[in-house]
Amino acid sequence: MVIKKPPHGHNHHHKAIEQYRTFRGINGWTDLLKQMEEDMKVPPQHAKIIEAAATMRATSSELRQLFHECAPRQYGHDSVVCVCNATHCDNPGILAAPVESQFTLITSSRDGLRFQKTTIDKETTATPDSTVIQVDRNTAAQTILGFGGAITDAAALTLYTLSTAAQDNFIRTYFSGQGIGYNLCRVPIAGSDCSTRPYSYDDVEGDVDLQYFALAEEDISYKIPLILRAMEVASTPIRLFGSPWSPPAWMKTNGKFNESGELIKDMWQPWSNYFVKFVEAYEAAGAEMWGLTTQNEPLSGFDDSWAWNTCGWTAEDMRDWIKTSLGPTLEAAGMRRLQLMVDDFNRDTLPWYVQPMLEDPDAAQYIDGTAVHWYSDQWVDASVLDETQALFPDKYILHTEACEGWDVDGPEESVQLGSWDRAQNYAFRIIENLNHYTRGWVDWNMALNTEGGPNWANNYLDSPIIINGTADEFYKQPLFYVMGHFSKFVRPGVQHVASSSSDGAVYAVAFEYSIFNTIIVILNTAEDLKPVSVDDGSGSYLNFDLPAKAITTVIYRM
Incomplete structure (x- = not known):
């Protein structure tokens, strides 16, 4: 108004x-x-x-x-959470690009800044002795698919412990234009570890015709209603993709949802039909699907001690199943419109695991991209992403799962309310992977309870939002704001361009909307403030101070 x-x-x-x-x-x-x-x-x-x-x-x-600013609360870690409830939730709002002579910074920091907006005049020289961010518009790479999180059983069940008004604030802060504009969401196909129980959509043993296939209460009363409400407020269309953790236990060689077991080969076709039924059921409920992954973490299914839902697939069996069963079945059902992604596991599977599938034209014709998780990023260099992209330039790379709290000493450390250290780790990895061809980043659970669950396998985790249903409030972690620095501003369709930093403690990734609009996300991991100068070769410089332990999104026009 x-x-x-x-x-x-x-x-x-x-x-x-x-x-x-x-x-x-x-x-x-x-x-x-x-x-x-x-x-x-x-x-x-x-x-x-x-x-x-x-x-x-x-x-x-x-x-x-x-x-609608952050209502901060300290929980003993190195930063704060922002508290939301039925009557209040901070949101960045809708931010327009500045005039051509200026640039805008949106900054969050360990010291408590949350999407702080500042507009500054461009200058004709760089600040002396500053950290220089070089942007090369002539070196363009991938276009972005989006950012988002997973709508798991745990996330949806926990959300519904809040009052309706608090739920509305949760949905708006994630999906609306006033919030951080998530547009890419992963949906587990039946149960995962982040469920209250192990289950499938057809636990009637021997039902190869899937006569008893049915969505679960978790889908009907929780996940799908959440999706539909998100779609109502979303600033851009939400791209949903499904990922299976385990087939029905009776389809597997070990007869269990977890531990070491593969899909019985006689079940290849029933399992393909199961995918079709899942898509049909969700779309009949109004939740249109955008894509599928073939199996969550397929090599975990060869681990005798794997505690939660899984199914083992060799690369060769996955190749043969796709080309002889899954691909033709999806096509016959009119579902080749769906994006199909393979791997859905860590960097250490690249490129060797996807090579047998993508080198076989009969399988590759049904495959659109490679899905990657972040859990081995600290041990495996990002160059494997470059290698994979070079081998298969017509197939995209998309990061489909990440979370903190998975590698802690005990469950009491799974959730760390207000941890900037975890947020910085996220920001660094997102920037790194975007600079190595990934086309987006999908977080794991969009919300969990204060213990990091529910989780039937006791695999408690952290999340960008932690919900306290008893108090009817939820806590937006520093992780949430880091995700927002990308999801709100690096929108679907923007193009990655090359950038570099002169300072080993400062990291950057840059994008173009067009020749007129540029987005740069810059992370300062140092304990001290950094004077920064952005040089894109245009003759104008963006000079500003980046606080210690901070992330900023820079927006400007040429």
């Missing part, structure tokens, strides 16, 4: 602003007040609230809620 300047003598807006300005002890409002004064877009009802707040000396918490 745009409110015109009041006529002479009606100066209640200015009076409210002046009263509010005199209030001390409130940080982070300078830009807001300046904006209000400059364009007078203050609705009358807001002006009255501002006036009352200033007059009554409202608390910092109350004023944050009024303007």
Whole structure:
């Protein structure tokens, strides 16, 4: 809404602003007040609230809620969470690109900044002795598919422990244009470890015709309703893709959902039919699918001690199943429109695991991309992504799972409320992988409870949002804001361009919307502030100070 300047003598807006300005002890409002004064877009009802707040000396918490800023809470780690509930949740809002002579920074930091917006004039020289970020527009690579998270049983079940109003705030903060605009979501096909029980959609032994196939209560009452509500508020269409953890136990060689076991070869066709039935059932409920992965972490199914749902596939068996069964079955059902991704495991499987499939034209014709998880990133160099892309340039790479808390000493360490260290690790890996051809990043559980569950295998984990159903509130972790620095600004269809940093503690990744709009995400891992100069060869420089332990998204026009 745009409110015109009041006529002479009606100066209640200015009076409210002046009263509010005199209030001390409130940080982070300078830009807001300046904006209000400059364009007078203050609705009358807001002006009255501002006036009352200033007059009554409202608390910092109350004023944050009024303007939807972070309500911080400390839980003993190196940063804070932002608390949301039925009546309040901070969101960055809809941010327009600045005028051509300026650039905008959106910054989050260990010290508590959360999507802080600053607009600065461009300059004609770089800051002396600064960290220089070089952007090379002539070296373009992949286009982005998107960013998002997984709608697991655990996420959906935990969400529904909140009141309806708090649920709405959760959905808006993830999916709306006012929030961080998730557009790419993974959906487990039946149960995973992040469920309350192991199950499939047809646990009637020997039902090879799948007469008893049916979605579970988890889908009907929780996951699908969440998806439909997300679709209503989403700023862009949501791309859903399904991933199986395990076939029905009776289809496997070990007769179990977990541990070491493969799909019985006589079950290859029933299992392909199961995929079709899953897609049909979800789409009949209004949840249109965009893609599928063939198997979550297929090599885990050869581990006798693997505690949760899995199924073992050699690369050769996967190749043969795709070309003789799954691919033709999807095509016959009119589902070749779906994106089909293989691997769905860590970097250490590249490129050797996907080579037999992608080198076989009869299998490769049904495959669109390689799905990758992040769990071996610290041990396996990102060059394997480059190698895979060079071998199969017509197949994309997409990161489809990541989470923190999976490699801790005990379950009490799984959730670390307010950990910037974990957020920084995420940011570093996302930047690294985007600089090595990945076309997006899909987080694991969108939400978990305060223990990091529910999880039937006791594989407790961390999440960008932790839900406390008893208190009817949820906590947006630093992880959430790191994801938002990408998902909100690096939108589907933008193109990666080359960039580099002169400082080993500062990392960057750059994108173009067109020749006129540029997005750069920059991470400072150092303990000290870094003066930064962005040089894209245009003759203008973007000079600014990047706080210690901070991430910023830079937006500007040529």
